[in-house]
Amino acid sequence: MKIIKPSFTFEQKINGLSMLKNIERAGRTCYKSESKITAGSARKFVDMIIRSGHESVLEHEKITVRVICDRGVTHEVVRHRIGASYSQESTRYCNYGQGKFGGEIAVILPFFFDRHAKRQNVKIPSGWKIARGGRITLTKRLKAELNEFDVWFAAMLFSEWAYLTLVSQFGRTAQEARSVLPNSLKTEIVVTYNLREWRHFFKLRTAKRAHPQMREITVPMLKEFQQQVPVVFDDIKPE
Numbered sequence: 001m002k003i004i005k006p007s008f009t010f011e012q013k014i015n016g017l018s019m020l021k022n023i024e025r026a027g028r029t030c031y032k033s034e035s036k037i038t039a040g041s042a043r044k045f046v047d048m049i050i051r052s053g054h055e056s057v058l059e060h061e062k063i064t065v066r067v068i069c070d071r072g073v074t075h076e077v078v079r080h081r082i083g084a085s086y087s088q089e090s091t092r093y094c095n096y097g098q099g100k101f102g103g104e105i106a107v108i109l110p111f112f113f114d115r116h117a118k119r120q121n122v123k124i125p126s127g128w129k130i131a132r133g134g135r136i137t138l139t140k141r142l143k144a145e146l147n148e149f150d151v152w153f154a155a156m157l158f159s160e161w162a163y164l165t166l167v168s169q170f171g172r173t174a175q176e177a178r179s180v181l182p183n184s185l186k187t188e189i190v191v192t193y194n195l196r197e198w199r200h201f202f203k204l205r206t207a208k209r210a211h212p213q214m215r216e217i218t219v220p221m222l223k224e225f226q227q228q229v230p231v232v233f234d235d236i237k238p239e
Contacts, residue, residue: 001160002106004068004186006217008224011064011190016229019061019195020046027057046231058195058232059083065221066190070108072183073213080201083194089187092175097167105160106186112212115149122146124154156182195232198225208239 020042027049028034049057067077071091078086096105127140146154159182166177193201202225204210205218219238226233 001104001156002102002186003109003156004106005109006067006069006073006213008065008067008217008221010224010228011066014063014228016232017042019229020231023049023057023060023195026060027054030057043231050232050235055196055199058199059197060194062192062194063198063225063229064190064192066188067217068108068186068188069217070110070184070213071181071187073211073217074187074189076205076211076214077189077191080193080197082200083197085192086189088189091178091181091185091187095167095174097164097174103164105156105163105181107156107182107184108186108213110152110184110213111216113149113152114147117147117149119145119147119150122151152184156184195229199233199236202233202236206236206238 024037024042024045025034027045028037046058049055062083067074074088078084078088094101097103121143122145123141124144124146125138126142127138129137129139131137159180162180163177166172166180167174202218202222205214206222210218215238222233222236222238226236
């Protein structure tokens with residue numbers, strides 16, 4: 001089992017100033033003020049339309065990003081629908097028991113589970129009884145010294161074992177065996193939004209109330225967007 005950290009990469013070369021100029025040309029059509037376009041007017045124009053709330057003009061430009069994260073995070077990402085396109089690694093068609101995946105699953109490390117935290121006495125399943133009809137019941141528990149990271153890690157190992165056993169020993173398909181895969185499963189998703197939707201996305205997903213693993217990705221992503229594209233995202237300040 002591989003444990004990795006989340007990451008993101010741009011799927012295109014970003015020319016932020018060129019984007020601003022394209023937005024200005026489109027936006028000035030509304031006022032037929034193209035004659036006011038100068039070498040430095042794009043920044044002021046885009047700033048003006050954002051402050052005035054006329055953000056529909058931002059939809060003329062888009063950015064595509066590849067995100068590596070856990071599947072729990074992507075369940076929230078795909079809730080953004082307006083001006084959005086997604087292509088995601090499929091657990092129906094990706095068989096992690098195959099060689100190209102190394103015969104193992106990859107999971108995203110939850111940063112909030114401290115592997116160095118103090119261990120406590122925890123009861124863990126140790127004895128099982130198979131009753132008539134195949135019903136399995138727990139008969140006994142043992143105590144072990146575990147911390148929060150150990151509990152998560154054990155759950156990931158058991159999920160991997162269950163998945164690979166269903167695939168290799170019982171011949172189940174990937175789409176059937178995926179039922180036992182965890183939310184922490186690593187996934188890749190390619191996300192394309194127009195600039196207006198990216199603004200909406202960052203306002204929601206960098207907020208203090210957003211999921212911590214979402215913020216782990218979106219806060220550094222917003223900073224990169226602010227460096228790549230002038231003006232458009234400057235007013236968004238993560239808490």
